[in-house]
Amino acid sequence: MAVWDDLVGQDRVIEQLAAAARDADALVTAEAAPGGPGPGGASKMTHAWLFTGPPGSGRATAARAFAAALQCVSPDRASGGPGCGFCDGCHTALVGTHADVEVVRTDVLSIGVKETRDLVRRAQLSPAGGRWQVIVLEDADRLTEGAGNVLLKAVEEPAPRTVWLLCAPSLEDVLPTIRSRCRSLTLRTPPVGAVADILVRRDGIEPELADRAARATQGHIGRARRLATDERARARRAAVLKMPLRVADMGGALKAAQELIDAASEDAKQVAEEVDTKETEELRAALGAAAGTGGRLPRGTAGAMKELQDRQKRRATRTQRDSLDLALTDLTGFYRDVLAIQLGSRVELANTDARADLERIAAGSRPEATLRRIEAIVACRQALDRNVAPLLAVEAMAVALRAG
Numbered sequence: 001m002a003v004w005d006d007l008v009g010q011d012r013v014i015e016q017l018a019a020a021a022r023d024a025d026a027l028v029t030a031e032a033a034p035g036g037p038g039p040g041g042a043s044k045m046t047h048a049w050l051f052t053g054p055p056g057s058g059r060a061t062a063a064r065a066f067a068a069a070l071q072c073v074s075p076d077r078a079s080g081g082p083g084c085g086f087c088d089g090c091h092t093a094l095v096g097t098h099a100d101v102e103v104v105r106t107d108v109l110s111i112g113v114k115e116t117r118d119l120v121r122r123a124q125l126s127p128a129g130g131r132w133q134v135i136v137l138e139d140a141d142r143l144t145e146g147a148g149n150v151l152l153k154a155v156e157e158p159a160p161r162t163v164w165l166l167c168a169p170s171l172e173d174v175l176p177t178i179r180s181r182c183r184s185l186t187l188r189t190p191p192v193g194a195v196a197d198i199l200v201r202r203d204g205i206e207p208e209l210a211d212r213a214a215r216a217t218q219g220h221i222g223r224a225r226r227l228a229t230d231e232r233a234r235a236r237r238a239a240v241l242k243m244p245l246r247v248a249d250m251g252g253a254l255k256a257a258q259e260l261i262d263a264a265s266e267d268a269k270q271v272a273e274e275v276d277t278k279e280t281e282e283l284r285a286a287l288g289a290a291a292g293t294g295g296r297l298p299r300g301t302a303g304a305m306k307e308l309q310d311r312q313k314r315r316a317t318r319t320q321r322d323s324l325d326l327a328l329t330d331l332t333g334f335y336r337d338v339l340a341i342q343l344g345s346r347v348e349l350a351n352t353d354a355r356a357d358l359e360r361i362a363a364g365s366r367p368e369a370t371l372r373r374i375e376a377i378v379a380c381r382q383a384l385d386r387n388v389a390p391l392l393a394v395e396a397m398a399v400a401l402r403a404g
């Protein structure tokens with residue numbers, strides 16, 4: 001069925017979701033029938049699902065596809081299975097305008113108690129369309145412990161037609177009490193060929209570029225698409241891959257570190273420019289800032305404005321961190337290729353476009369040194385996770401990447 005088309009290389013997961021959507025549909029139909037539902041068999045449908053899988057495997061895509069299938073109203077759904085992709089239910093769920101599908105995506109580092117409480121309250125409402133009230137929580141790993149406990153109560157005792165779809169990188173990222181109450185689905189990293197294929201088929205990207213982007217991002221669909229369609233992303237990646245050649249001396253290492261940080265700040269600034277101003281204006285209007293009085297805010301609304309500013313600041317931090325993370329991923333991929341060349345391994349290289357540089361670094365050092373460099377990148381990641389100042393962490397890494 002069409003709603004599953006964007007899920008790349010996940011046949012087993014699709015099978016389970018399709019079966020659950022079918023049972024869910026039968027349940028709704030039976031309840032609507034005179035006399036109510038008969039004695040049903042074991043249903044494959046349940047109220048709480050947990051989608052895990054490595055970044056880029058399509059967790060959120062899978063959750064949204066399932067949400068759409070649950071809302072499918074195609075007259076053919078009994079024969080072909082729900083999830084046609086074209087009926088009003090499927091279509092609005094997929095584009096994000098369905099009244100009974102709420103997708104929660106956060107651009108800050110954590111989801112707090114207050115937001116979660118609001119969400120739980122909305123989740124208890126009966127579905128306007130009479131089918132399911134679906135909440136997709138794309139970053140369930142970002143719930144604070146308090147927020148997790150709020151959610152736990154809702155997942156334990158869901159309203160009869162409420163469905164929670166939680167997404168997280170791995171099971172360990174979710175509170176044990178919550179994950180034990182969810183049915184868990186694990187997505188795998190899609191094969192490079194399948195990613196290239198969907199870039200060609202869906203995004204109309206030229207096959208050679210699609211193949212290169214899929215290989216460079218090692219099965220991360222979103223990043224592959226970005227790389228194939230965004231010139232700036234390609235330039236950024238090319239710059240990161242030049243870093244190993246520039247860190248030979250201390251001066252070069254420190255300069256490269258500074259540039260990496262600057263690029264990440266630039267990304268954060270760009271996102272802020274695109275979103276912050278508009279958001280602030282909208283909030284001002286909503287709070288009733290009087291036109292013609294210099295836009296002064298009415299009494300007692302400063303708190304809301306402050307809250308927005310805090311949120312924007314947290315978003316900037318996260319954008320910067322994501323951008324750095326991406327650079328570190330590319331850098332790890334580079335040294336992994338170097339190692340493959342040094343060991344004469346026959347795995348396909350991720351960075352075929354940087355082959356000359358890979359060969360040069362591989363010839364000029366030993367595998368042990370390459371391993372040590374990969375460890376330095378891992379250490380940098382861990383330092384960033386512990387909130388070490390980004391410049392310090394990246395400088396330490398750049399220095400450790402030097403020859404030797």
Ligand SMILES: [Zn+2]
Nearest residue numbers: 072084087090
């Ligand atoms: Zn449909």
